[in-house]
Amino acid sequence: MERPSALQRLRAALFASPLDGLITVVLLAALLAGGQALLHWLVFKAQWAVIQVNSTLFAVGRYPLDQQWRLWLLTTLLAGATGLSWGLLRALPRPDRRAVLWPTNDRLAVALLSGLGVLVPLVLQLSAAIALRWWLITALVLACRWLAGRWGAALPAIARRGWPLIWPLLYLLGMTLIAGGFGVPAVSPYRWGGLLLTLIEACFAILLCFPLGVLLALGRRSSLPLLRWLSVLYIEFIRGAPLITLLFLGQNILGLLLPGGFTPDRVWRAAWVLTFFAAAYVAEAVRSGLVALPPGQMEAARALGLPVYQAMLKVVLPQALRVALPAMVGQFINLLQDTTLLSLIGLFELLGTARAVMANPAFIGKDAEVYLVLAVLFWCCCAALGLGSRALETRLNTNPQPA
């Protein structure tokens, strides 16, 4: 028998029975009506002046104008590193396979990135100079991805293995560029704002809550009773308290708890609270991975003569973290979105900036435009995290794939 044509398959999928047909028609009508209304609003009603005038405020807050080259430099470095890492992942197939493992997601990511990179500056009618910079940065990511994909396999093994270390290094370099130090003039955290502050808080918390969460999970399964009880107490206390109360609490008492004279300012106090909060959830995700692991793995490692710490590092944790990865990335996405709560303790991250802008009499009634841009920005960050995590999952999955 011949394979049914595309039209026949479409008909079978959408109009198989009268009820299916009805559902399809109703949904299509709703989709059309909604899409038409949205398009109408986007093209004729929405006034993007509120974004254009305040674009710098949304992006970086009150970061000094004459120092903003530092942020552009950092963005360029990040774009380059992203493109190179992406390309390297594609260039280096796993020992058991030759082909790239996630072609669909990969193409989707390229399309999304190019589309957003080109269109967003246009839709928001950013100034030509700024729009050009965003286009160049988008092009840089794609160029680096292509370069690393083309030549990455030729790199010496040590460079390929050591490459992920670029990220913690870039974090340190980035924080130096943002905050100053080593001869770069200081910029006080009170001048950080908008997307910049959102990303600073989220990156700091994500980077630190991960090792902290792993330690807590191991502590919870330790054979030392005191360590176990303390870990359980910490995890259950944090998971039982709403983040917003912890944030208020942190503003008031964190200075008292930390050792002598070390009282971080409000921005860093909030970052620490986010870190401690997320660590408890990461710990539970990691614990689920540890529980899922058959005890035979530890036994086999120990029977081969590996000491406990090496068995943990080389056998148990790599597998447990792989199981915990989706839950952990989900937690990181939550963390990113939870940064909006910082607006309630008086920080001007994205939502705080938006509320400040909308309080300005000149922009009364422009809430929809502002919130839509905010939603798209958050969605982009979360989609990037999600796509990256799924690519990683696919790469780490060593079970036979259905052909």
Place this chain on the structure above:
Amino acid sequence: MTDRDLMIEARGVEKWYPNGYHALRGVDLNVYRGEVVVIMGPSGSGKSTFIRTFNALEDFQGGEIVVDGMALSDDVRNIDAIRREVGMVFQQFNLFPHLTVLENLCLAPVLVRKREKAEVEREALELLERVNIREQAHKYPGQLSGGQQQRVAIARSLCMEPRVMLFDEPTSALDPEMVQEVLEVMQELAREGMTMVVVTHEVRFARQVASRVVLMAEGEVVEIAPPEQFFSAPQHERTKQFLSQIA
């Protein structure tokens, strides 16, 4: 045989599980260099528990175990030293699924014996050749059949160059058509003079390969005899009963 030929010496080993179950009731066993000792017995007789005490995967409360001249104690360094010399093959293979076959073999020699990676890899490939599975070196364990995985597990143990190998029901989790390929590898190993302690239900393997066969029941050693005598003229009623059940 002299005491110098003694590889494993277990004297009066007693084991209670935390729930109070008395799993081993004063078990004695000597295993000499180059011997293949097969342990048989009904499930729950303590045979797996017993061989797992040899490399301290199970602790025990009474008696004494000496492996290759080293007495097992609670000292962690002592336990690690003994584990380096004792290879173990499990019923469920317990390969590391996140590592390739080759990486499974090289992990312990590189980390524990601090040997050079390139050299270990060369030896590992030779070992894989010996168990007829070299062409799978760069696959992951999940992509292999059960029989292939168990042969990799044997090679992984051998890569540490152990003085004695323990097999804990190595063919019980395998599909019937894969049992033979694993038994052949074990037989080959025995022919090369490896000291082996094997818990198994494979009568044919015991008949052909074992130096002595042990019957365990209810946490005690019931009978120890050369295979001809064990299977043809067992001395104890419990052994006869067991043999009639598996025949």
